[in-house]
Amino acid sequence: MRFGYSAECLEHDPGSRHPESPDRLRAIRQALAKRHGVEYVEADPIDESAARAAHDADYVREFREFCASGGGQWDPDTVAVEATWDAALRSAGQAVWAAEAALDGASGRETPFALGRPPGHHAVADDAMGFCFLNNAAIAAEAMIDDGRAERVAIVDWDVHHGNGTQDIFEDRGDVFYASIHERGLYPGTGEAGEIGTGDGEGATVNLAYPSGAGDPAYVAAIDEVFAPLLDEFGPDLLLVSAGFDAHEHDPISRMSVSTEGYGVLAARLRDLADRSDAGFGFVLEGGYGLDTLSESITTVNEVFGGYDPVEPEGSVDDRARSVIDEVRAAHGLNG
Template sequence: MRVGIVRDDRYLLHDPGLRRPERPERLVAVYEAVDRDFKGAVVTFKPKLASLEDLALVHTPAYITKVLRTAERAFTHLAPDTPVGSQSYLAASLAAGGSITGLDAMLAGECDVCFALVRPPGHHALPDTAGGFCIFNNPAITARYALSRHALRRILIVDWDAHHGNGIQDVFYAEKEALYFSSHFMGWYPRTGDWEETGSGDGAGYTINLPLPIDIGDNDLAGLYRAILSPVAASFKPELIVVAAGFDGHYLDPVGRLKLTEKCFGELTRTLLDLRDACEEAPVLLVLEGGYDVNALALCVREVLRVLVTGDAGSQQALSLSDTGMKLLEKARGIHRKFGVWEGRREPAVQE
């Protein structure tokens, strides 16, 4: 399997100021790990700049103008938690464009899976609002681009960042072309992503939220991903899998503070490869989101790339769920049974 990455030193130009968790050193550590461990093993792509039309697939013209005008100031804020410097608009445009670059490379047959190693992150960005360190919604823009420019019909978006991707959910909430699955701890920003947020209208049942207990372990989380996404993918048959790949669930992370280790993200990646195999080798695009301990972030990205590069598909260990894991699975299944999306429409679709 040919593994692509998207990287560019211009992502380091986004400078949110001192003592900010989302800082350039994150990508420096990731790129060093790539150079140390994967030289020659991955194909590197330079990101294109997202065009105004690309950004407008998700964002309002007024918001895009607001972001571009931050170039006129040395330092300002797009949101209280999202400060930006004069070059941040450039990095943000390259982050959205880099995700699209990864998608285009896969669809052009230049690689089979691709990890866009970009910043700033995107999954909290709403059509007209920045937040949670996010400026443009890189995964949502790329999914929209795949639907409109490549005429794909079904996209599975998986979000394993420790926070809920409220921006992605918001964009696709009433649509059935993109199925959004997120696992997250709900006690923190943005405090969305509850069990009963399941989509609306045509999109009813196409949003699956899995709020996690703070002490969830590697084995339960990996087992839940396998138990939920295997039937969901078999039923939905995605033509593309997009992953909002945040690593702030790592136990060393100062922002996420879950208890996961880097091994868990390797296991989630194995599940992705199995889903890909079951979905006619659908391209898999990972887009970097959170992860704020630079060393833990580099370890997690390395583990994901190791699994991708070695094609290490198929779990080597049994993923039996604990009682807690079983309860979470049963709760999610119970809430989604009425929609028929999850279990192959064996039951009638919900009546509007």
């Protein structure tokens, strides 16, 4: 794979006790150093106008000025330093690069993966939250639509937390499809099955809020039984994965049970869905807070795009997860 990366993203340092640490990127780089065929690209940062295309202009100005004054505690979870503004512009730039490369036809070993931080999917149109300041995937999707590179963009979010920010930005839009698998009851507490979008966007938001303990079979079933038919109907020009790895069975801040191999299966499944729509395909890093599990999972995804065929999960979907799938299928008219 080709990984978007910039050392500037390491300068965003919310403190030694904060789980969203620069060590996340260092661990990923260290793990990938042991693999052949890995290439890094340092994309240009976005300019402020690109941020304003997805976010409220007053909020973007407030964020810039907050960092310029030295930063601090934006909210109990979300911390900025002076360098966070430049790191956030660079992180969003990596996401835009991934979207552009995907639409240019990059695939296989050249499939783009943006390794930016701070992450983005909790950043709503007019506020930062959940470690996130600028919504990287949303900015990339908006840029591709505004530039005429894509008419329809899909974002599939497998981070263990619901991407409330991405949903907030696009929920009344019919040209961006947002689908999330996340743990019910976990921060930020949004993303129930009945949240399907509003107005022109009705039906283009999809949420599977699984109970704790859901693992590989449930995640694969979400893609096969819910996302696949809806994405086939939507027909995206671009499919971006908001790729958090905190649903891993050994991640320290969640209670889900996705395996390292399972992430490889999910990546392969979504690649195949993108291929069916002849859509560009790429990844944007979100969460994942166990350094070993994060780096090992990304390494497995990288191997999938180098030709590795991941092992399909054994076992069936348990009754609690099955009820969620049935509820979401009903909400989107898939049970008829």
